[in-house]
Amino acid sequence: MMSSTPILLVGGSGIVGRWAARFLRAAHPSVPLLIGGRDLVKAEQAAAEAGEAQGVALDLAADDLGLGERPVSAVAVLFTDERTAALRFAQARGVPHLSISPGINEMAPEVAAYIHRPQAAPVVLGTEWLVGATTVPTLEFAKAFGRVHDITIGALLDEQDAFGPAAEADLERQTKTMPAALARRNGRYVWRAGDEAKATFRAVDGTEMAAVAFSPYDVVGLANATGAPNVQFHLALGVSSTRRRGEPLSTEILIELTGEDPAGRPLRTRHAVVHPAGQMPLTGLGVAMVLERLLGLDGKPSTPAGLYFPYQLLDPTAYLARLAQIGGKVSTLP
Known part of the structure; x- marks a missing residue:
């Protein structure tokens, strides 16, 4: 599947967001990205670096995040969204949601949001160490x-x-x-x-x-x-x-x-x-590959509604090949 609807990276002008955008762009040159953040100038700079991307200012206090009716294909949140605003936005749009920041004893808001709308969209609890690298x-x-x-x-x-x-x-x-x-x-x-x-x-x-x-x-x-x-x-x-x-x-x-x-x-x-x-390239790779799997950008059917950890979505062979491709090494120790 190749969507013309952009993936929204909330906090995408940060280090992880830039790595994720880089890996997405390398694997899928024409997939559009929305780089969202509080600082429009930084978001636009990151979008210009990524290519096929647009920077947008987001308002997490608004139900529509300040995007109006603009469609998105998936939402990745790269910092702690204490309002779970982006998750509610994703569920309302029926699109996948991935977050990588809440700790294990902060999971209740996301799990509760999923429980109340389990058929709305896939929700990924992404705070594994470096998003799959472990x-x-x-x-x-x-x-x-x-x-x-x-x-x-x-x-x-x-x-x-x-x-x-x-x-x-x-x-x-x-x-x-x-x-x-x-x-x-x-x-x-x-x-x-x-x-x-x-x-x-x-x-x-x-x-x-x-x-x-x-x-x-x-x-x-x-x-x-x-x-x-x-x-x-x-x-x-x-x-x-x-x-x-x-x-x-x-x-x-x-x-x-x-x-x-x-x-x-x-x-x-x-x-x-x-x-x-x-740490950041590995985190960015995990974000990119989870988004690819959610949307079916890897050529397989897109992920159905459900609650997931990243390792449940990442194909080991594909992940380890991409890990090596970006310079990661796996070794056996005594």
């Missing part, structure tokens, strides 16, 4: 197991990585103002706070990093997808392995699985997902 590879690695007992994710953000204002606000809110992080332990969901939330993990180069418990949707998504009774996610902010050896910064995701192979023998694997340009 979940999709983890589920691929899990295929080697007959049973997964433990999933431990370590995400390393380089302290010099690019943070737009929205991303910085999200990280600040989710790591400091949310007092606890969700994990699964012996089949039970528990909240980790205080000393319980402190952790360490080894970076790609083996350096031990001080980390804190964090709970993007990966925790509940991977627990349900694999049945693993123990799932935890740790976040570290520091120096990435590449920068420690004198190269440019990178972002790292460390994925450790333990359990049994199909024959019942003990099995442990450890992998890394790394991108040399940091």
